[in-house]
Amino acid sequence: MTRLTFDPYIPLALWVPLAVTAGGLLAWYGAASRRRLPPRRWPWVMGLMTLVVVVPLVILLNPTWLERIPPPAGKPLLTILVDRSASMGTRDVEGKQSRYESACGTAAEMARQLKDRYEVRVSSFAEDCTPADPDQLAKKTADGEATDLAAAVEQSLEADRPQGQAVVVLSDGGHNAGGGVGRVTESATRAKAMAVPLFVHTIGGEAGVRDLQVSLNMPQELAFIGQRVPVAVSLRQRGSLGRRTQVSLVYEGKVVEKRDVDLKSDGATEALFHVAQPTAGLYRYEVKADPLPEEVTELNNTATLLLRVVDQPIRILLLEGKPYWDTKFLIRTLTADQAVELTSVVKMAEGRLLERKISRRDTPRAAAAKAGAAKPAESKGQTEQWSIRKDAAQVLAEPEALAGYQIVVLGRDSEVFLTDQALVRLKKWLAESEGSLVCFRGPPASQIGQRLGELMPVRWTPSRETRFRVRWTQVGQALRWLPALADDQDALASLPSLAAVARPERSASLAQVLAASAAGSEGQDLPAITYQPVSNGRVVVIEGAGMWRWAFLPPQYQRHDDVYAVLWRSLIRWMVANVGLLPSEQIALRTDKVSFSNTEGVTATLLVRQHAAGAKPPQVELTGGALSQPKSFSPVPSGSDPGQFRVAFGKLPEGRYWAKVAGDWGTKGSTVAAFDVRGNLAERLDVQAQPNLMRRIAEKSGGAVLEAVEPKRLAEQFDAHLAQTRPERATRSTAWDRWWVLAAAMCLWGTAWGLRRWSGLV
Numbered sequence: 093m094t095r096l097t098f099d100p101y102i103p104l105a106l107w108v109p110l111a112v113t114a115g116g117l118l119a120w121y122g123a124a125s126r127r128r129l130p131p132r133r134w135p136w137v138m139g140l141m142t143l144v145v146v147v148p149l150v151i152l153l154n155p156t157w158l159e160r161i162p163p164p165a166g167k168p169l170l171t172i173l174v175d176r177s178a179s180m181g182t183r184d185v186e187g188k189q190s191r192y193e194s195a196c197g198t199a200a201e202m203a204r205q206l207k208d209r210y211e212v213r214v215s216s217f218a219e220d221c222t223p224a225d226p227d228q229l230a231k232k233t234a235d236g237e238a239t240d241l242a243a244a245v246e247q248s249l250e251a252d253r254p255q256g257q258a259v260v261v262l263s264d265g266g267h268n269a270g271g272g273v274g275r276v277t278e279s280a281t282r283a284k285a286m287a288v289p290l291f292v293h294t295i296g297g298e299a300g301v302r303d304l305q306v307s308l309n310m311p312q313e314l315a316f317i318g319q320r321v322p323v324a325v326s327l328r329q330r331g332s333l334g335r336r337t338q339v340s341l342v343y344e345g346k347v348v349e350k351r352d353v354d355l356k357s358d359g360a361t362e363a364l365f366h367v368a369q370p371t372a373g374l375y376r377y378e379v380k381a382d383p384l385p386e387e388v389t390e391l392n393n394t395a396t397l398l399l400r401v402v403d404q405p406i407r408i409l410l411l412e413g414k415p416y417w418d419t420k421f422l423i424r425t426l427t428a429d430q431a432v433e434l435t436s437v438v439k440m441a442e443g444r445l446l447e448r449k450i451s452r453r454d455t456p457r458a459a460a461a462k463a464g465a466a467k468p469a470e471s472k473g474q475t476e477q478w479s480i481r482k483d484a485a486q487v488l489a490e491p492e493a494l495a496g497y498q499i500v501v502l503g504r505d506s507e508v509f510l511t512d513q514a515l516v517r518l519k520k521w522l523a524e525s526e527g528s529l530v531c532f533r534g535p536p537a538s539q540i541g542q543r544l545g546e547l548m549p550v551r552w553t554p555s556r557e558t559r560f561r562v563r564w565t566q567v568g569q570a571l572r573w574l575p576a577l578a579d580d581q582d583a584l585a586s587l588p589s590l591a592a593v594a595r596p597e598r599s600a601s602l603a604q605v606l607a608a609s610a611a612g613s614e615g616q617d618l619p620a621i622t623y624q625p626v627s628n629g630r631v632v633v634i635e636g637a638g639m640w641r642w643a644f645l646p647p648q649y650q651r652h653d654d655v656y657a658v659l660w661r662s663l664i665r666w667m668v669a670n671v672g673l674l675p676s677e678q679i680a681l682r683t684d685k686v687s688f689s690n691t692e693g694v695t696a697t698l699l700v701r702q703h704a705a706g707a708k709p710p711q712v713e714l715t716g717g718a719l720s721q722p723k724s725f726s727p728v729p730s731g732s733d734p735g736q737f738r739v740a741f742g743k744l745p746e747g748r749y750w751a752k753v754a755g756d757w758g759t760k761g762s763t764v765a766a767f768d769v770r771g772n773l774a775e776r777l778d779v780q781a782q783p784n785l786m787r788r789i790a791e792k793s794g795g796a797v798l799e800a801v802e803p804k805r806l807a808e809q810f811d812a813h814l815a816q817t818r819p820e821r822a823t824r825s826t827a828w829d830r831w832w833v834l835a836a837a838m839c840l841w842g843t844a845w846g847l848r849r850w851s852g853l854v
Contacts, residue, residue, distance in 0.1 A: 094159045094160075096157055098154060111149050114145045115145075118142060122134075125137065125138075140840070143840055144840060144844045150827075151827060151837075154826055157825050157826075164255050167255060168253075168255045168810070169211045169255065169257035170206060170212050170257070170259075171213045171257070172199045172202060172212065172213070173215055173216075174217070174262050174263075175217060175262060175264065176192060176216040176217065176233075176235070176236050177217075177218040177266070178218075178234060179191070179234075179296075180195065180236075181233070181235070182264075191264055191295045192234035193230065195263070196226075196229045196230040198293070202801065202803050205803040205804075206803050206806070209807060214226045214229065215248065217240065217243070218238060219239075237775060239268055240267070240269035240270075241265070245279040245280065246282065249288055256287070256814045259288060261290055261293070261786070261789075262293050264294060264779070265294055265781055265786040266774075267782070268774040279789070280793040281792055281793075284792060284794045289795030289809075290792075291797075291810075294781055298780050299780060300330060301776070302333050302386055303329075303331070303776075304328070304330075304355070304392075305328045305330070305393075305777070306326070306381045306394060306395045307326045307395050308323065308326070308379065309325075309326060310323075311396065312398045313367075313400070313665070315369070315402070316405055316431040316452070318368055318369075320367070321399065322364055322366055324362055325362060325365065325379050326360050333384040336353065339352075340381075340382075342380060343377050348367075349365055353381075367397070369401045373401055374762075374766060375399040376399075378395070381394075388776055388777065391770065391771065396767075405433040406431055406432050406433065407433045408434050408500075408664070409435050409436075409494070409500045410422070410436040410437070410500075410501040411437050411487065411506050411509045412503035412506070413506050416503065416533075418637060418639055420640070421644070425643060426660065429661060432664065433449075433450070434450045435449045436450075437487055439505075443482050443483075444482065445481040445482070445484055445487075447478060450476045452475075484509050485509070485513075485514070488510070488514035488518060489513045489514045491517075494527070498527055499529075499530060499664065500518070500521075501530045501531075503536070504535075504637070505537070505538070506536040507538065510544060515543040515544055519546075522547070522627055522629030524627075528629055528631070529629065530631075530663075533639075534594055534633070534634075534635045535548075548631065549602075550600075550619055551597050552594035552595065552596055552597075553594065554594055555592075555594060555595040557593045560609035561585055561587070562590065562609055562620045563607060563620075564607050565608050568605075568607050573659055573666070574659060586649070587642050590620075590638050591637050592636050596620075596635050604623055604624065609635065620636065621633070632667070677701070677762045679700050680697075680698070681696060681698050681699075681751060681764065682696060682765055684696065684697070687769075688768070689769070689770060690743060690744065690746055690772070693742055694740075694744055695738060696751060698712065698737040699735055702735070709727045710755045711725065712753060713725075713754050714741055714751050715749065715750050717745060717769060718746075725741060728740075748766070748767075748769075749768070750766050751764070794813070
């Protein structure tokens with residue numbers, strides 16, 4: 093089908109006066125030439141002259157022919173996704189029907205009514221997505237161990253589908269696979285980029301289960317020889333099963349300790365144990381709660397604790413430009429930890445710095461013989477040495493100043509320590525010694541130079557003093573540095589506010605915000621705790637002054653008494669246990685987690701000190717679980733450091749496993765790793781439908797929520813989307829693109845000129 097349109101070269105406001113002027117001139121010419129031409133010849137001359145004038149005016153209107161391009165052959169694609177995960181077996185649909193049965197009936201009806209208009213494909217999904225026959229779908233059972241909504245959407249998208257496509261999702265929205273909600277929304281965004289709307293229908297309601305779940309606030313602990321470590325156990329009851337249960341701490345099959353714990357209906361409570369070991373190594377404990385009647389599952393009544401005992405303390409260097417209350421309480425908190433050996437240097441006045449070294453009494457102290465040191469003062473299990481230094485610039489500039497330290501803490505006004513030479517050594521220490529740098533009250537210096545700025549995960553802008561409270565981000569919550577409160581309240585958000593005179597902004601590409609703050613009247617979330625990797629080390633920035641009040645709480649905050657100490661203890665162990673080797677370790681094997689799901693691959697990290705480039709790393713042996721005999725795995729290099737390797741054990745059946753470095757490496761705890769593999773219990777426990785997530789992915793993709801699934805209404809919405817995203821296409825050709833138009837115009841002009849000349853007018 094071809095149609096003619098006009099696209100003028102000049103505005104009509106100019107073309108109309110031009111046409112009127114041309115008509116007037118033509119009329120004048122006709123009146124003037126009437127007496128000079130024979131009566132029979134005058135109409136022919138005027139007719140040709142009129143055409144000569146009209147043709148340029150028409151060409152200025154730019155006549156364009158539009159020729160419609162036929163649409164691609166074939167029908168648009170409609171993919172129907174049916175969730176077959178275990179949560180879809182919940183019977184909370186009208187008529188005591190399961191969610192899965194309702195979804196199967198809806199999918200079959202849609203496929204039957206829409207197959208003439210679209211190419212309909214039906215797939216079922218759980219941890220994977222597979223094609224299905226809509227008539228045979230109801231014969232299957234909802235038994236998937238995980239819901240990977242993101243993968244189901246991505247696998248349904250076709251890269252080359254010119255006829256158009258759409259996806260219908262029939263699910264309860266309970267995504268519990270890797271990546272969380274962010275991965276699902278990314279999939280919806282990808283669908284929108286491909287012009288594929290997601291039409292979602294949420295099946296199910298606020299159904300719940302009755303269950304008792306045991307979890308550890310810190311499933312991995314690091315302790316010094318003989319140190320008693322508190323183990324906080326969280327018991328969460330869904331529904332109301334009982335008022336009390338007994339919790340046992342088990343080691344090597346023997347009960348070490350028992351506790352009777354009062355339970356809360358639809359809430360959490362805590363029990364506290366203490367563990368200690370006299371020798372270095374890796375120790376696996378198990379916390380068990382007695383099962384309660386009518387529990388949906390007993391698999392989550394146990395939790396595993398890995399206690400790694402070391403014979404060398406964690407050595408920390410703290411540098412402070414002035415005496416502050418924050419520094420005083422931080423020193424008190426760090427020295428209370430038996431696994432920490434602290435050296436603090438505080439500038440008291442110009443040319444006078446107080447250096448204190450606090451260590452365990454039974455720890456070898458080569459520095460005790462240092463000239464000028466005062467007589468050691470002994471306290472409960474500790475020795476304290478102090479001395480006076482005069483030059484702050486030499487603290488970090490000395491060649492071996494950082495040797496043996498795993499963590500360096502910088503307070504305010506630390507520029508007296510941070511000379512150019514000191515910053516070079518600090519950066520080298522982060523890269524080679526795999527240390528961690530902590531700035532615990534915002535910017536460590538009043539002016540952040542280029543060298544120091546390269547290490548910082550944030551940039552600061554001077555501002556007026558603001559007060560703010562701190563809350564965890566999603567990344568910070570996953571680290572579980574603090575125990576969850578019984579009412580699921582964020583413990584940090586309940587603590588006294590902090591003060592800041594500089595506005596932080598995340599700038600480094602690898603920076604991760606663990607906690608955020610709402611600053612002042614602007615209400616904008618700003619980084620409060622941020623970290624980034626620097627080579628093999630880490631840099632952590634904690635914003636705000638006045639955190640010492642968290643360690644000295646008024647009566648209204650008494651239930652948060654231990655938050656300050658637990659936060660610093662968790663931070664220290666996170667920095668030491670997850671980065672690099674301890675000074676006494678030549679090799680270390682560490683799994684990424686204590687507990688893995690049987691739907692995910694199990695991985696570990698192997699670190700070898702002074703490993704020659706190109707040399708083969710030692711093998712890693714895996715035992716336990718469903719393995720009848722040890723199985724060997726070959727580590728592969730990871731990163732640019734020749735001493736870093738990754739070990740991939742793959743997906744493993746449920747069970748308890750041990751991994752060990754093969755060869756003559758001894759039996760130290762650093763050469764052994766332990767982990768559990770469990771089934772994904774989220775499908776059995778978290779069965780509440782998530783309509784908000786379903787609505788979110790529909791909006792992100794440009795689709796819609798189907799409150800009531802009506803095939804006719806769905807077809808109307810799909811057709812409207814196709815009309816909007818795939819408008820009618822046509823080819824355009826102007827008059828000047830056609831040769832005969834130009835030839836006719838030239839012929840007309842030549843004929844008019846010849847007739848006028850023959851008539852004696854030229």
